Amino acid sequence: MKRAILLSAFLLSQFGTSQLLKTNGQKIVNDKGENIQLRGLGLGGWMLQEGYMLKTADFADSQYKIKQKIAELIGEDGMNEFYKAYLKNGITKQDIVFLKKQDSTRSGFRCIIICILYRLKRNR
Structure with missing residues (x-):
């Protein structure tokens, strides 16, 4: 249900109309069957x-083990500073705008899939 709401909000923002998408076999279709x-x-x-x-x-196969290895190399404070910089600079609003643009060299993406770790929060 949450995905349908998010997808509807995305389509509304992109196309100016609300379209609910559904599946038809292995295809994704709009309310007109297109x-x-x-x-x-x-x-x-x-x-x-x-x-x-x-x-x-x-x-180091999981997030916490990767963080442990980084802390072993540069200390706990260094690891915390690393992750602050990593999250601030990893993917920015400018990157998302760039991915959305469509021109002769870029295809323009309509959706971006992210994996969110519940423990992370971004201080603004």
């Missing part, structure tokens, strides 16, 4: 690092 192609990009690993993504699975 095929919809969602061009998207997954930002997995930005807010939640996992060993298989970072190629650290042999020695």
Whole structure:
């Protein structure tokens, strides 16, 4: 239900009309039955690092183990500073605007998939 609401809000902001999407077999269609192609990009690993993504699975396979290894290298304070800078500079609003733009060199993405770690919060 939450996904449908978010997707509807996205479509409203993109196309000026509210369209509910649904599946028809393996296709995504709008309320008129027209095929919809969602061009998207997954930002997995930005807010939640996992060993298989970072190629650290042999020695640190989960977020907390990766953080432990960083703390071993640069200390707890250094690790905290690293993550502050990492989250501030990893993906910015300008990056999202860039991904949305469509021109001869970029396809323009309609959706972005992120993995959010519940323990993270961004202080503004």
